Amino acid sequence: MPERAFNQANIRNFSIIAHIDHGKSTLSDRLIQHCGGLADREMAAQVLDSMDLERERGITIKAQSVTLHYTAKNGETYQLNFIDTPGHVDFSYEVSRSLAGCEGALLVVDAAQGVEAQTLANCYTALEMDLEVVPVLNKIDLPQADPMRVAEEIEDIVGIEAIDAVQCSAKTGIGIDDVLERIVTQIPPPQGDAEKPLQALIIDSWFDNYQGVVSLVRVKNGVLRAGDKMKVMSTGQSHQIDKVGFFSPKPTETGILRCGEVGFIIAGIKDILGAPVGDTLTLAKNPASAPLPGFKKVKPQVYAGMFPISSDDYESFRDALGKLSLNDASLFYEPENSSALGFGFRCGFLGMLHMEIIQERLEREYDIDLITTAPTVVYKVVRKDGVEVKVDNPTKLPPVNDIETIYEPVVEANILVPQEYLGNVITLCVDKRGMQTKMTYHGKQVAVTYELPMAEVVMDFFDRLKSTSRGYASLDYQFIRFQEADMVRVDVLINGERVDALAMITHRDHSQGRGRQLVEKMQELIPRQMFDIAIQATIGNHVIARATVKQLRKNVIAKCYGGDVSRKKKLLQKQKEGKKRMKQLGNVEVPQEAFLAVLKVGK
Numbered sequence: 236m237p238e239r240a241f242n243q244a245n246i247r248n249f250s251i252i253a254h255i256d257h258g259k260s261t262l263s264d265r266l267i268q269h270c271g272g273l274a275d276r277e278m279a280a281q282v283l284d285s286m287d288l289e290r291e292r293g294i295t296i297k298a299q300s301v302t303l304h305y306t307a308k309n310g311e312t313y314q315l316n317f318i319d320t321p322g323h324v325d326f327s328y329e330v331s332r333s334l335a336g337c338e339g340a341l342l343v344v345d346a347a348q349g350v351e352a353q354t355l356a357n358c359y360t361a362l363e364m365d366l367e368v369v370p371v372l373n374k375i376d377l378p379q380a381d382p383m384r385v386a387e388e389i390e391d392i393v394g395i396e397a398i399d400a401v402q403c404s405a406k407t408g409i410g411i412d413d414v415l416e417r418i419v420t421q422i423p424p425p426q427g428d429a430e431k432p433l434q435a436l437i438i439d440s441w442f443d444n445y446q447g448v449v450s451l452v453r454v455k456n457g458v459l460r461a462g463d464k465m466k467v468m469s470t471g472q473s474h475q476i477d478k479v480g481f482f483s484p485k486p487t488e489t490g491i492l493r494c495g496e497v498g499f500i501i502a503g504i505k506d507i508l509g510a511p512v513g514d515t516l517t518l519a520k521n522p523a524s525a526p527l528p529g530f531k532k533v534k535p536q537v538y539a540g541m542f543p544i545s546s547d548d549y550e551s552f553r554d555a556l557g558k559l560s561l562n563d564a565s566l567f568y569e570p571e572n573s574s575a576l577g578f579g580f581r582c583g584f585l586g587m588l589h590m591e592i593i594q595e596r597l598e599r600e601y602d603i604d605l606i607t608t609a610p611t612v613v614y615k616v617v618r619k620d621g622v623e624v625k626v627d628n629p630t631k632l633p634p635v636n637d638i639e640t641i642y643e644p645v646v647e648a649n650i651l652v653p654q655e656y657l658g659n660v661i662t663l664c665v666d667k668r669g670m671q672t673k674m675t676y677h678g679k680q681v682a683v684t685y686e687l688p689m690a691e692v693v694m695d696f697f698d699r700l701k702s703t704s705r706g707y708a709s710l711d712y713q714f715i716r717f718q719e720a721d722m723v724r725v726d727v728l729i730n731g732e733r734v735d736a737l738a739m740i741t742h743r744d745h746s747q748g749r750g751r752q753l754v755e756k757m758q759e760l761i762p763r764q765m766f767d768i769a770i771q772a773t774i775g776n777h778v779i780a781r782a783t784v785k786q787l788r789k790n791v792i793a794k795c796y797g798g799d800v801s802r803k804k805k806l807l808q809k810q811k812e813g814k815k816r817m818k819q820l821g822n823v824e825v826p827q828e829a830f831l832a833v834l835k836v837g838k
């Protein structure tokens with residue numbers, strides 16, 4: 236392989252911080268196009284949002300990278316390594332992961348919309364990590380764009396200089412040159428010493444069916460070559476490096492990654508735990524004395540049970556979770572056994588979107604049909620005998636008589652909202668048992684801070700906030716403490732049998748109303764069968780609500796008795812498909828939606 240020209244001073248490693256829809260994907264495609272990374276026809280598909288799911292949902296989930304070469308106005312050619320970051324509130328942890336590989340970040344703000352809470356939180360993370368934050372005002376082609384106002388907002392709310400912020404339109408291409416020049420002039424080159432022992436940070440790892448584990452790394456010190464024997468510092472395991480290179484955006488082998496560079500490495504690692512994200516790689520021959528600081532560990536916030544509909548899928552389900560968790564350190568799972576749903580896993584997620592995405596990936600990429608139980612947060616329970624337990628599953632809540640106190644997790648939620656929707660947002664927060672702690676006005680925008688029970692926030696809060704503010708309010712939240720709360724477990728009985736997978740933990744004040752809504756929702760969702768089905772909600776032995784699904788009188792097939800066989804077959808086939816998502820509880824068939832009916836209550 237020919238030696239590449241290399242000058243560490245001409246490397247720029249950066250990420251883009253942007254709120255969803257402010258144009259990050261469009262801008263990154265433009266930068267790639269401008270630097271000749273892609274032909275126009277390849278631009279049709281946005282490149283960095285590579286997973287199908289991401290494209291459909293229009294959001295970026297996983298960190299990806301691309302290496303570009305840009306010849307600047309000063310005549311020098313720069314290597315730009317762009318590491319992508321996700322934009323949703325559930326994934327701020329992955330943002331810090333991407334930022335750890337960079338010296339700078341572009342803060343892309345829609346010049347018509349202004350600053351949103353999520354960009355704010357990520358921006359603070361970047362500033363804390365000592366990154367150079369370069370503000371970029373996008374969408375200046377829009378008639379309603381108001382770059383001066385938004386620049387002031389950035390200064391006022393984010394607290395960085397923005398008056399001479401670069402203005403561009405990722406859509407029309409205006410100002411893209413200026414963005415590239417800013418990257419080169421404002422973001423510092425990587426520090427690090429090529430002569431020191433190798434230290435390469437694993438930013439991301441994923442499993443490729445042909446290559447095994449592929450890792451995206453940032454070389455902080457030393458040099459990494461194909462053929463070298465490298466050591467994973469946390470496990471001490473050594474592997475021969477097969478391939479190294481860049482994504483440009485197609486994978487391009489270079490045989491070497493030098494100090495300051497970002498690229499992929501493949502080392503024939505088959506074990507999915509062999510290259511953990513946040514770990515440090517060094518060389519077996521001349522190892523570094525210490526690993527690099529890893530990433531802040533994140534704890535899942537929401538737990539739910541996931542059960543394969545067919546018990547034959549259990550093994551493949553476990554393998555799939557293993558593969559997914561390789562590049563998603565925030566995904567937690569452990570075996571769970573439900574009397575209603577059989578063998579499955581208790582899974583922990585960052586939030587509801589994260590949960591939905593994992594569920595969809597399992598179904599689409601791994602072809603596993605699942606029943607998911609209602610998500611719950613983690614409660615701290617102090618028993619009468621003084622022992623403290625963490626409860627991530629309503630069925631594990633100790634009997635009422637054994638409980639001294641229950642503590643629920645509380646978050647601090649920062650919301651940015653235009654003044655005209657402030658009233659709606661306050662109503663929503665009060666409804667969700669929120670307590671206001673701060674409110675400041677910034678031009679047209681208001682920043683409000685609430686302390687809210689996490690259980691209320693992780694479920695449907697984000698969606699409701701969006702709809703009550705016509706999409707203008709934005710949210711960021713973090714766990715602050717556990718707080719004593721009067722929580723109870725509501726059980727659901729179907730024909731007298733307690734269904735463990737349907738239990739929920741809720742505040743006592745809401746329990747009566749939610750119990751009622753829950754049984755009513757279940758009544759709608761459970762199809763009528765050949766007998767009456769009684770649905771009850773209980774707290775302990777006390778029934779708080781009941782409903783009945785009346786028996787079905789007619790047999791569907793009876794209708795076409797004597798009719799032609801193919802029609803009858805079709806009807807049966809249709810029924811069977813309809814049943815795919817059903818679970819047999821005793822003699823009652825319950826559809827998947829019923830297990831999530833809890834999410835539909837309390838609105």
Ligand SMILES: Nc1nc2c(ncn2[C@@H]2O[C@H](COP(=O)(O)OP(=O)(O)OP(=O)(O)O)[C@@H](O)[C@H]2O)c(=O)[nH]1
Pocket residue numbers: 253254255256257258259260261262284293294295321322373374375376377403404405406407
């Ligand atoms: N008018 C105008 N529209 C733009 C511009 N840049 C992006 N858009 C549009 O804004 C919408 C969102 O752009 P994306 O690039 O997908 O946004 P994103 O921030 O990458 O979204 P995530 O991938 O979810 O983080 C798309 O409909 C784009 O066509 C711009 O400069 N001007």
